[in-house]
Amino acid sequence: xxxxxxxxxxxxxxxxxxxxxxxRPREWSGLADEAGAxxxxxxxxxxxxxxxELLRPxxxxxxxxxxxxxxxxxxxxxxxxxxxxxxxxxxxxxxxxNGLGTHRLNTRDELVQMLGEEIVSGYRIExxxxxxxxxxxxxGRTRAGGVVxxxxxxxxxxxxxxxxxxxxxxxxxxxxxPKAVLPGIAxxxxxxDNHGFARLRDPHATWxxxxxxxxxxxxxxxxxxAAPTLLVNIxxxxxxxxxxxxxxxxxxxxxxGVEAARRHAMVAVDAPYDVVVSTNSGFPLDLNLYQxxxxxxxxxxxxxxxGTIVMxxxxxxxxxxxxxxxxxxxxxxxxxxxxxxxxxxxxxxxxQWQAQIQxxxxxxxxxxxxxxxxxxxxxxxMLFESCDNLSAAVREAMxxxxxxxxxxxxxxxxxxxxxxx
Numbered sequence: 001x002x003x004x005x006x007x008x009x010x011x012x013x014x015x016x017x018x019x020x021x022x023x024r025p026r027e028w029s030g031l032a033d034e035a036g037a038x039x040x041x042x043x044x045x046x047x048x049x050x051x052x053e054l055l056r057p058x059x060x061x062x063x064x065x066x067x068x069x070x071x072x073x074x075x076x077x078x079x080x081x082x083x084x085x086x087x088x089x090x091x092x093x094x095x096x097x098n099g100l101g102t103h104r105l106n107t108r109d110e111l112v113q114m115l116g117e118e119i120v121s122g123y124r125i126e127x128x129x130x131x132x133x134x135x136x137x138x139x140g141r142t143r144a145g146g147v148v149x150x151x152x153x154x155x156x157x158x159x160x161x162x163x164x165x166x167x168x169x170x171x172x173x174x175x176x177x178p179k180a181v182l183p184g185i186a187x188x189x190x191x192x193d194n195h196g197f198a199r200l201r202d203p204h205a206t207w208x209x210x211x212x213x214x215x216x217x218x219x220x221x222x223x224x225x226a227a228p229t230l231l232v233n234i235x236x237x238x239x240x241x242x243x244x245x246x247x248x249x250x251x252x253x254x255x256x257g258v259e260a261a262r263r264h265a266m267v268a269v270d271a272p273y274d275v276v277v278s279t280n281s282g283f284p285l286d287l288n289l290y291q292x293x294x295x296x297x298x299x300x301x302x303x304x305x306x307g308t309i310v311m312x313x314x315x316x317x318x319x320x321x322x323x324x325x326x327x328x329x330x331x332x333x334x335x336x337x338x339x340x341x342x343x344x345x346x347x348x349x350x351x352q353w354q355a356q357i358q359x360x361x362x363x364x365x366x367x368x369x370x371x372x373x374x375x376x377x378x379x380x381x382m383l384f385e386s387c388d389n390l391s392a393a394v395r396e397a398m399x400x401x402x403x404x405x406x407x408x409x410x411x412x413x414x415x416x417x418x419x420x421x
Contacts, residue, residue: 005411006238006282008314008372015391016277017398020407025416026264030241038080038232041245045230047252054229055088059158064099064180068110068284069291072165073240075116081163081232082119089159091123097154098127099164099184102191102350104322105129126153130188139225144214146194148222149187159229162250166233166257168265168417170297170357171200173210176233177254178223186222188350194218195353197343207301207417208266210258223250233257235264238412268421269408272304274401276365277394279312279413286313286413288320289374289382290351293358295413300361302408302418307365308397312390315373319382325351329382335359358383368393 003022005012031037042051055061063081066072078096085094096119098106105127111120128151129135136149137156154160164184166176183191199205199214210216231250235243235257243264246257280286280295292313299309319326328349332338338359342352361367368385370393376386387393398405410416 003409003411005277005312006279006413006415007312008286008316009283011282012312012390014312016394016409017407020277020409021273022409022411023267023269023416023418024412025238026267028235028237028243028264030237030239030243031245034076034242035080037242037245038077038247039084041247042081042084042232045248045253046246046256047249048230051084051230051247052088055085055159057089059089059093060156061085061089061094061159061161062097062154062157063094063161063163064097064154064185065115065163066165066180066184067098067100067103068106068114069103069287070165070175071236071240071281071285072163073234073236073242074114074163075119076242077163077232077234078115078119081161082123094123095153095157096123096125097151097185098125099180100128100130101183101186102130102188102323128185130183130186130191133187136187142218142221144218146190146218148182148225149190150181150222150226151185154185155226160227161230161232162228163232166235166246166254166261168207168261168414170207170294170414171205171215171353172219173206173208173213173216174258174261176257177231177250178216178219181226181228182219182222190222192348192350197347197352197356200353200356207298208262208419220251235261238415265415265417267416267418269302269418270421271406272302272420273307273408274304274405275308275310275394275397275407276303277310277312277407277409279411281413281415283314283316286315288317289313289315289371290320290323290325290354293354293361295410296361296367297357298410298414298417300364302420303365305364307401309361309365309367310387310390310393310397311367311369313369313371315371318373319378323351324349325354326382328352328355329358335362335383368397
């Protein structure tokens with residue numbers, strides 16, 4: 001059978017055995033009038049007052065948006081939101097803050113791709129730097145002892161608005177909501193503590209789990225300290241059309257959106273598979289190998305111990321070169337050494353969480369990667385097997401696992417989160 005995988009911007013069509021079970025997100029229609037739905041949600045929010053009633057002309061407004069690594073359609077969400085704000089507050093009192101977490105600064109071209117030229121040219125845009133102590137404000141400690149620091153421009157604003165996309169997340173349960181604060185605009189120490197080895201080792205720190213998840217629970221505490229004025233979250237379907245708008249009090253609106261995302265993204269299967277083909281949902285999510293660990297983690301939920309994951313991810317930006325993920329894996333040189341390194345008491349290094357999760361996946365299954373952005377040598381340095389023909393790699397894996405081998409395909413990667421019923 002021919003299956004089109006989400007890969008890069010154009011997709012990748014592959015010929016796979018007819019026995020494959022293809023799992024996709026449940027059908028979810030896009031909104032007929034996205035801008036109208038956003039404006040209506042701002043006028044009748046969940047658990048709060050209309051945005052217009054929260055604004056005064058003399059106030060300073062900071063609006064947090066997601067960076068290039070997220071498939072958030074900010075170019076469609078921000079214009080109606082900004083129009084609503086500017087009916088009361090002058091444009092010069094509005095700042096757009098890029099919630100980068102530990103990620104690199106986005107280039108101007110990337111900002112235009114994310115927001116559109118009109119917004120980039122017409123508004124003050126700041127990019128959060130988690131390491132800039134002068135631009136961080138300490139808010140207190142979480143119950144677990146983590147020091148919460150957030151962006152100063154955000155915290156000193158009169159009106160603080162968080163935006164984001166709600167979708168399953170591989171260790172925070174779901175994205176959106178409090179993730180715009182931690183890690184989005186938090187300090188590096190706060191992020192490192194939240195993403196630490198012990199928390200990620202907790203079995204509750206996984207796809208689709210929020211309450212009881214120590215990572216998400218601390219994110220929620222940090223968001224409460226940061227006191228957002230309003231949350232504007234959305235859900236999307238596989239065509240990236242907006243399917244729902246959840247604006248209002250940050251806890252209530254996010255909870256409503258999570259309910260909807262869970263119904264459409266979480267798919268039960270009756271038994272694990274010998275071979276699972278996955279993607280990282282195409283561009284921008286598959287822009288590098290670091291992000292692509294998410295698609296591997298998605299497949300790992302339903303692969304048999306000793307099975308095979310075949311991953312299709314473009315990785316146009318490589319491993320990448322920035323951050324410590326590549327160095328951590330290369331210097332460790334093995335799955336066991338990665339876990340020994342990041343599990344040392346007091347060990348603290350950016351991106352250790354991605355290396356830890358990769359090692360956990362590879363303890364369970366072999367991982368074969370098809371990527372036009374990474375050569376075989378680089379993939380092997382990162383401990384993966386490489387292939388230059390995805391269809392052939394799948395058939396080889398099926399042969400390896402025998403005539404009764406079971407095959408599953410996740411064409412949209414983490415847009416579909418399978419779990420064992």
